[in-house]
Amino acid sequence: MLHDLHDASWTRREGLALLTAALGAPNIRWVGGAVRDGLLGVPVADVDCATLLMPAEVIARCGRAGIRTVPTGIEHGTVTAILKDGPVEVTTLRRDVATDGRRATIAFASDWADDAARRDFTINALYAHPETLEIEDFFGGLDDLAEGRVRFIGDAHQRIAEDHLRILRYYRFQTRFGADLDAEAENACRELAHTLKGLSRERIAAELLALLTLPDPHATLVRMRASGPLGVILPETCPGHLAALEQLIAAEAKQDIAPDPVRRLAALLPPSPQVAETVAARLRLSKTQRGRLVSAAERRPDDTSDPRALAYRLTAAAAIDRLLLLGADARLLIDWTVPVFPIKGGAIVARGITAGPEVARILQAVEARWVAEGFPDSIRTAALLDEELAKAASQGTHGANGA
Known part of the structure; x- marks a missing residue:
């Protein structure tokens, strides 16, 4: 059963009321993750807003109301309103004019349904009136959300052809919200897995790490390997590595240690510093992420003999990575501050x-x-x-x- 949005604390934020007054309730709708998560009773951080107004008008109206704005994506119609209880991205309604699998050429629209039609999944195309919180649902998203079904809007093959990243987004959203698999979506992701090769490494890395951050993505990654997408983005992974990930997830849960995507990525790779370097470069990981991935690949059985000495030699985070990947207890390092050698x-x-x-x-x-x-x-x-x-x-x- 879905929750009533009136019970969602984010809908009562003072800043949203101020933004509504500035732009006019008929001109805006809350949309996307905040609406979806609010209906599920999940805590909400960010709120997105769709609007009939052009970006220049959004900026002008916000200015008159004393709301500072930042043109974060103005070429695509997005202006960020800086509110005291959190920024809100305000985006003019859009429709796709042309797509090539990596980027879209858009035109501004004046119909809520046109804007909804360009979104990826039905559960992400739910619009809430800012005052009444009445939901506008153009594609059956409410039923899908209630039944735990992640379904593409329209034809799955076409939606993936428009943006190949939707393959990885499907697996992430299905892991988070799905109960049963959608056959059309699964088939489309399998048949179009090869198109992931055309995406930027940064976009692939962002989605992969987001998937690995979820509580238990193991079954999804097993399915991704069988269907093909995982082999395209992470060909180094074999069934043994998937088993290692499963063991790592169990160890994190048993020891009450928060999931970490870089640690989990290390489990999906052979314990080879050279492979870790290669993957980190390919995914364009940050310097810190690359260092942790390589350190995890350098793990040895004797690392478990003295966890605190290991943490002193590396860092607490790197030591926890190695211990968990080796199947050892890392709880000794939780909330432990690595001491500073007192002699110079x-x-x-x-x-x-x-x-x-x-x-x-x-x-x-x-x-x-x-x-x-x-x-x-x-x-x-x-x-x-x-x-x-x-x-x-x-x-x-x-x-x-x-x-």
Whole structure:
């Protein structure tokens, strides 16, 4: 059973009332994810608005009402209204004029149904009146939402031909909202899987990581491999890697550790730093994401012997990745702050050691013992330094200042 939008807290935001007054209730509708998630009783962050008004008129009316706007996508009709309880993207009604599978040429429209017809799935084409919250449903989206069905608007093959990314969006939305599979959508995604090759790497990466962020995408990825799309975007993945992902998802759930898409991507790849580098480059991952993916690929069985030492050597996030991928318990690192080694080289020089390689050697020796003993307090750390200095003196390996 769907929820009443009147019960959704986002519909009572002060900023939305201000925006409605500025643009006029007959001219706007809330649309997309906020409406869909509100009907499902799911928390809503962002709200999108469709409007009959042209972008210039949106900017002018908002300006008169004291609402700051940013022309975030004005060439496509989108203006972002900056409200105190969150920005709202306001987009003029559109219709597609031409598409090539990667981008669309659009024209502004004056009919809500035309705007709805260019959207991907029926559950994303629900429009809510800003005052009455009455739903306008042009393609049976309410029934699909209630029954857990993710269905393309119109012919699935045609919609994918218009934008190939809709293949990956279908799998993500089906994982999140679907109960039963839609045969037409499944067939279209399988038959047109090869078209994913024409998409930008950034768009593929964004959708793949979004899918991997969902609570349990394992069954979907198994289906994607059998149908072909996964082989196109991630040919390195084999059945063994899918099993590794399933085990990782179970470990995250058991240990109450939030899903992480980069960690899950690592599970889908062989534990090879070279492969990780290749995939990170192909997907145009950020420097931080690439570093974590490569670190995860460098995991070794002995990483599990001392989790906190591992976290000190890497980072807590990288250590958690490795431990979970190795099937080990990572809960020891949750909310644990990696300590800072309290001794600097200057402290050793002050004890009479000539600056140079010997200082570094003693510093490393003390640090290694400090880590091995579980990061002891300052008293024990000072004792470790005394012991290493005494050892160096007895071996005659250091030079004293002024000697």
